Amino acid sequence: MKHFLIRFATPIVLIALWQLFADAFGSPRIPRPSAVLASAMKLIGSGDLVTALVTSLGRVFSGFMLACAIAIPLGILMGSVRTVERNLDPLVESFRPVAAIAILPLVILWLGTGSMAAIVIVAYAAFFPILINTIAGVKRIDNNLMRAAYTMGVPPATRMWVVLLPAALPAILVGMRIGLGMAWTAIIAAELAVGAKAGGEGGIGQMMFIFYAYSVELNGIVVCMIAVGIVALVLDRILRAALHAAVPWSRL
Amino acid sequence: MTQQPAPKITLAHVRKEFGGTPAAVVAVDSLSLDIQPGEFLAIVGPSGCGKTTVLNMLAGLEPVTSGTMTMDGKAISGPGAERGVMFQDYALFPWKTVVGNIGFGLDHGPAGHGLSRAEREARVTRAIDLVGLKGSETKYPHQLSGGMRQRVALARLVANEPKILLMDEPLAALDAQTRIILQDELLRIWGQDKPTSERRTVVYITHSIDEAIFLADRVVVLSSHPGRLKRIVDVDLARPRNDETRKSRSFAELSQTIWELIREEAYRATMR
Amino acid sequence: MVQRIAGMMASFSGVLMGNSTAPRHWPAWTIYLRTMGLFCLLWYAMSWLTPNKILLPSPLDVASALRDRIDDGELVANATVSLTRLLVSVSIASLIAIPLGLAMGTSRLLEDLLEWPVELLRPIAGIAWIPLALFMFGIGNGLPIFIMIYTAFFPLLLGTAAGVRNVDRRLISAARTMGIPKGTLMRHVIFPAALPSIMTSARLAVAASWTAVVAAELVGAPSGLGYAIEYYRSMLDTPSVMAFIIVIGTLGFLCDAALRSLSAALMPWANAEEKR
Numbered sequence: 002m003k004h005f006l007i008r009f010a011t012p013i014v015l016i017a018l019w020q021l022f023a024d025a026f027g028s029p030r031i032p033r034p035s036a037v038l039a040s041a042m043k044l045i046g047s048g049d050l051v052t053a054l055v056t057s058l059g060r061v062f063s064g065f066m067l068a069c070a071i072a073i074p075l076g077i078l079m080g081s082v083r084t085v086e087r088n089l090d091p092l093v094e095s096f097r098p099v100a101a102i103a104i105l106p107l108v109i110l111w112l113g114t115g116s117m118a119a120i121v122i123v124a125y126a127a128f129f130p131i132l133i134n135t136i137a138g139v140k141r142i143d144n145n146l147m148r149a150a151y152t153m154g155v156p157p158a159t160r161m162w163v164v165l166l167p168a169a170l171p172a173i174l175v176g177m178r179i180g181l182g183m184a185w186t187a188i189i190a191a192e193l194a195v196g197a198k199a200g201g202e203g204g205i206g207q208m209m210f211i212f213y214a215y216s217v218e219l220n221g222i223v224v225c226m227i228a229v230g231i232v233a234l235v236l237d238r239i240l241r242a243a244l245h246a247a248v249p250w251s252r253l
Numbered sequence: 254m255t256q257q258p259a260p261k262i263t264l265a266h267v268r269k270e271f272g273g274t275p276a277a278v279v280a281v282d283s284l285s286l287d288i289q290p291g292e293f294l295a296i297v298g299p300s301g302c303g304k305t306t307v308l309n310m311l312a313g314l315e316p317v318t319s320g321t322m323t324m325d326g327k328a329i330s331g332p333g334a335e336r337g338v339m340f341q342d343y344a345l346f347p348w349k350t351v352v353g354n355i356g357f358g359l360d361h362g363p364a365g366h367g368l369s370r371a372e373r374e375a376r377v378t379r380a381i382d383l384v385g386l387k388g389s390e391t392k393y394p395h396q397l398s399g400g401m402r403q404r405v406a407l408a409r410l411v412a413n414e415p416k417i418l419l420m421d422e423p424l425a426a427l428d429a430q431t432r433i434i435l436q437d438e439l440l441r442i443w444g445q446d447k448p449t450s451e452r453r454t455v456v457y458i459t460h461s462i463d464e465a466i467f468l469a470d471r472v473v474v475l476s477s478h479p480g481r482l483k484r485i486v487d488v489d490l491a492r493p494r495n496d497e498t499r500k501s502r503s504f505a506e507l508s509q510t511i512w513e514l515i516r517e518e519a520y521r522a523t524m525r
Numbered sequence: 526m527v528q529r530i531a532g533m534m535a536s537f538s539g540v541l542m543g544n545s546t547a548p549r550h551w552p553a554w555t556i557y558l559r560t561m562g563l564f565c566l567l568w569y570a571m572s573w574l575t576p577n578k579i580l581l582p583s584p585l586d587v588a589s590a591l592r593d594r595i596d597d598g599e600l601v602a603n604a605t606v607s608l609t610r611l612l613v614s615v616s617i618a619s620l621i622a623i624p625l626g627l628a629m630g631t632s633r634l635l636e637d638l639l640e641w642p643v644e645l646l647r648p649i650a651g652i653a654w655i656p657l658a659l660f661m662f663g664i665g666n667g668l669p670i671f672i673m674i675y676t677a678f679f680p681l682l683l684g685t686a687a688g689v690r691n692v693d694r695r696l697i698s699a700a701r702t703m704g705i706p707k708g709t710l711m712r713h714v715i716f717p718a719a720l721p722s723i724m725t726s727a728r729l730a731v732a733a734s735w736t737a738v739v740a741a742e743l744v745g746a747p748s749g750l751g752y753a754i755e756y757y758r759s760m761l762d763t764p765s766v767m768a769f770i771i772v773i774g775t776l777g778f779l780c781d782a783a784l785r786s787l788s789a790a791l792m793p794w795a796n797a798e799e800k801r
Contacts, residue, residue, distance in 0.1 A: 007637040012645060087553075091560040098777030100736035102652075102743065103751070103770050106758035110766075111580060145344035152312050153358035153413060154334040163361050167348040186650040190740040193655055194755075206653075213656035222656045230649035237648070250347040250393040 032219040040220035041227070049208070050228060057192065057204040058232070060116055061184050064123025068180060072128050073173060076135025081165065086136065093132065101126035101187040105194055114195045119188060119204070126187035127180035134179070138172020139165065171248045178240040185233050205229060262288040262311065262329075262417070262454075267320035269306050279479035280306045284320070286473065286482065291452035293443055295469035297462055297511065299519040303480025304458045305341070308421050311456060312338045324417075334363045337415030341422045343406040345394040352390045355380050355408045364413040380412040383442060400431040407435075411442060417454045418443075424464065436467055437495070445492045462511045466504060467494060474514050477522065483514055582764040590764030591771070599753065604772060607738055607749040610666070611780070614673035615727075615734055622681035623723060627716070629682070630689025643682065651676035651737045659745050669741035669749065676737040677730035684726020688719030721795050724788040728781060735777045750776075 016034050023033035044050040079086040101122050112118040142165065150164045192206025205225055212221040264286040270277040280303040288294055296304050309315040310322055313332040322329045324336075332338075337358075345354050359365030359373045368376070381387060384404040394402055403423060410418060423439075424432045444452040459465050465472045466488055474483040488507060490498055498504055565584045572583040582590075594600040629636050651672045662668045692715055700714045742751025750773050757765040788795070 004633070004637050007634070008641050011638050012641045015642060087556050088560055091557040092564060094778070095561065095774065098732075098735075098781065099770055099774035100739050100777070102736060102740040103754060103773045105743070106754050106766050107763070107770065110758065110763065143342075143344065145340045145342060146346060148312075148314055149338065149340060149344040149346075150357070150361070152314065152332040152336070152338040153362040153364065154332065155358070155361040159361050163357075164346065167346070170348070186652055186736075189650055190652045193652065194740065194743050209653070209656045213659055219657065219660060226649050226653050226657065229653045230645070233648035233650065248348070250395055 030217075030219060032223045036220045037223045037227075040218070041224045044221065044224055050205075050224065053203060053205045053208040053225075054228060054232060057188050057206065060119040060204065061123050061181075061188050063116075064120040064188075065127050065177075065181055065184050067120065067124040068127035068131055068184070069177065071124075072131035072176075072180075073135055076132045076173070076176075077139055077161075077165070077169065079132075080136040080139025080169070093129070097129045097133070101183070102190045102194070105191055109195065118195075119191050122187050122191045123184045127177075127184040130179040130183060131173070131176040134172045134176025135169065138169035138176075141172065142168040171244070174240065174244045174247060178237065178244065181236050181240055182233065185229075185236060189229055205232075261290055261325060263321075263323050264288075265321045265323075267307075267310065267322055268318050269303065269310060269315070270318045281310075282479040282481050284475075284480065284482055286485075288454065288456060290454055291444075291449040292471065293440075293452075293455045293457065293469045294471055294473060295457045295459060295465035296473045296475060297459055297465045297515070298475030298480065298483075299477045299515050299522040300460065301480075301522055302475040302477040302518075304460075304475060305421055306480065307475075308338075308419050308456065308458050311417075312336060312419050314338075334358070334413060335415055336417045336419055337410045337413050339406050339410045339418070339420040339423045341425060343394075343402050343423075345402055345405055345409075347394055350391050350393055351381070351386060351397075351405050352377055354394070354405050355412050357409060358413040362413070364415075376412050376414075377408075380408040383411060384408040384438065399427050400435065403427060403431075403435060407439070407442070415453075417456070419456050421458045422460065423457075425460065432464070436464060440468060440492075440494065445494070462508050463499070463504075466490070466507050466511070467499060472507075472511060474511055476515070477518050486511060579761050579763050582767065586764040587767045587771070590762070591768040594765055594768055600768075600772060603748060603750050603753045603769075604776060607742065607751070608776065610669050610673060610738055610749065611731070611734055614670045615677050615731055617670075618674045618677035618681055618730065618734075619727070622678050623685050626682045626685025626723075627689055627711070627719070629686040630719070631711075631715070636686070643679065647679045647683075651733075652740050655741060655744050658741075664745050664747055666746070668745045669738050669751075672737050672741040673734040677734045680726045680729040680733065681723075684729070685719060685723050688722025688726075689715055691722065692718040717792075720792055721788075724784070724791065728784050728788075731780050731784060732777065735773075735780060739773060 020034045023031050027033070041050075075089075079089055104125060105118075105122060108118045108121050112121060146164055146168055147160065150160045155163070188204065189206040189209075192204040193210050195207065205228060209222050209225040212218040212225065264284055267281060267284040268279065269281040270279050272278050284307065296307060298304055306315065310317055311329065313329050313336070316330075346357065349357060353360075356365075356373060356377045359368065359376060365373050381390065384407050386401065386404050386408060389397065389401060394405065397405065403426075406423065410420075424435055427435065443455055455468075457465070457468060462472075469488055472486045472488060474486060475481065476483045486507065490501070490503060490507075569583050569585070572578070572581045572586075575581040578586070591600070625635075625639075629639055654672055654675060655668070658668045658671050662671060696714055696718060697710065700710055705713070738749065739751035739754075742749035743755045746752050750769055754766050754769045754773075757763075757769065
């Protein structure tokens with residue numbers, strides 16, 4: 002009980018201090034909790050915030066699905082066939098350290114500033130965590146599990162579906178969880194950068210940029226930041242729940 | 254269990270090397286052995302004697318380097334459903350419940366071919382009863398104790414009804430009491446109360462001399478580096494065996510005999 | 526070719542049989558060269574087929590752009606700026622986060638105090654701070670450094686705290702039974718035992734900061750690698766954009782490699798599996 006009180010009290014005390022200091026010393030421009038709350042009510046009421054979030058989430062979802070569709074089969078192939086892994090590993094290791102945001106200028110050049118470019122950036126960001134974890138998951142499968150199915154005469158294609166895939170599933174889901182987090186960060190960065198340089202189309206990142214560059218509305222920026230955080234938290238919790246639901250046997 | 258006579262396995266001058274040609278490690282060398290139908294054969298030896306390698310070759314998981322290994326006159330070239338394997342760490346599928354694990358071979362392998370769903374379920378139920386797992390059907394392996402997991406692995410092996418049971422230190426991870434209980438059950442499942450023609454054939458790897466003597470008709474003693482046949486010891490203790498057997502004088506004498514055969518190498522193995 | 530595919534199928538079924546150990550034939554670097562050579566050939570062919578060279582310049586154009594940017598000093602200047610920012614911000618983040626994490630892992634009160642603020646702030650990506658930081662710092666060094674410290678801070682803090690919390694209790698008990706004082710316990714037992722976790726989180730922190738620096742420079746700095754790619758894009762100098770992307774990737778890889786060898790040097794006892 003004592004611990005809970007301390008935990009619960011700290012954020013409240015910090016927010017109260019923020020309000021007091023802003024009222025006492027800050028210029029009227031400085032964001033403060035009361036103004037942020039008012040701004041949040043306005044943005045939610047007008048539907049602007051929800052529209053922006055839905056736009057961004059739609060891009061993240063499409064890009065993430067694209068990444069899964071390529072990375073999971075490829076990861077299973079690379080994890081199980083040594084030759085394929087050894088030959089493709091140089092490409093993976095060469096591209097992996099290149100952040101998604103770094104290829105943004107190229108993607109804008111190729112695909113413009115619309116949703117397609119955003120989806121590609123998101124897919125690129127989510128791709129490597131999913132791929133790497135899938136490969137690792139397949140390689141880490143207990144050899145004896147495959148052998149057990151083999152000695153029972155289970156045919157190879159069935160073995161892949163009933164042993165390899167479920168055994169690698171926890172690692173694949175971990176990769177998806179990391180990948181989704183990276184995808185969400187990447188979309189914010191992409192929309193911000195596109196908003197900054199080329200005037201893209203919508204999304205929470207661009208909304209923040211408009212608050213910065215045009216309406217100079219700091220409270221709005223803070224509302225967007227909080228929304229970004231909440232969405233990140235919710236996405237993470239959803240995948241964690243999926244992990245628990247799909248992997249009831251693992252003790253996480 | 255179908256009542257055809259179980260096949261006979263013959264090993265002739267079997268040699269197994271690992272690694273490339275210049276730096277090959279010889280795991281097993283010039284091993285010749287006949288395994289009789291309905292026999293309970295135990296293989297003991299110090300660590301590094303290639304016990305597990307022999308079992309893997311019998312299972313068809315690893316090819317012999319030279320020599321022959323035949324079953325009913327035909328060379329063993331790969332795994333087959335007539336030879337069931339029980340792995341040292343049980344190799345239970347963590348994502349399958351007890352029922353799913355026991356029925357795995359029936360659901361996905363040839364052991365279940367031609368069986369209706371009801372027949373497969375009946376076989377799983379029978380296996381569950383046989384090893385005393387009633388009440389745990391829907392549990393996952395991680396929810397079970399070591400002894401329970403061992404029972405699941407045994408039930409999975411039995412449910413597939415292989416003619417030959419290959420077991421790699423199945424009781425090694427268990428505490429002493431559980432081991433004794435499961436040794437008794439193992440003998441019952443093997444069919445020690447039945448005539449030899451109705452018994453299964455068991456090849457049983459263990460590092461415990463007492464366990465080998467208690468269970469087996471014959472104990473194969475291997476030497477290490479490379480694994481060679483040292484001696485085959487006949488265990489002429491009466492069946493059915495029970496707690497009295499363990500206390501008997503001849504049991505202790507057999508144990509002493511085998512220990513003396515491998516003592517020196519066992520000492521050396523602890524220093525490696 | 527058919528043989529290659531057959532070989533691949535064989536090793537795939539090898540995995541399905543539970544035999545995943547295949548002998549190595551070629552040293553890793555030859556395979557690296559072969560794969561990347563094939564990739565460049567493919568790239569070259571595709572650029573040859575693309576009429577507009579601004580969209581897809583050939584690898585040779587990129588190589589010559591890379592040399593030009595080395596010659597005119599742009600590359601070294603911008604790389605130095607970005608790397609310095611990385612070094613400064615990760616150092617600052619470590620100086621705050623590691624001691625705080627050690628304290629958080631050992632003190633229940635501190636953990637209670639910090640847990641909620643940390644859990645509430647952490648989901649807000651560093652990149653999302655960029656617009657606000659533009660107000661706070663304007664365009665210059667302050668913005669990327671602030672964003673990078675923020676980005677590096679959370680993995681380091683939580684990794685350190687988790688490392689301390691997961692220290693094998695028996696090690697601490699063993700040290701206690703030997704009558705070792707508290708300070709020594711922290712320095713010779715808890716810190717070394719938590720070090721693998723700290724180094725792992727340092728690698729995560731550096732990787733995340735390196736991503737953040739590119740994003741921050743792209744939007745709000747007049748220098749650095751992120752600024753450079755955006756600058757050359759606006760000039761439609763695609764070969765230079767690609768050259769800088771290659772540099773960003775290479776430096777990111779080298780930073781991680783440096784941290785990996787640092788881990789190996791600091792912890793010769795840690796198992797090899799962790800190092801990859």
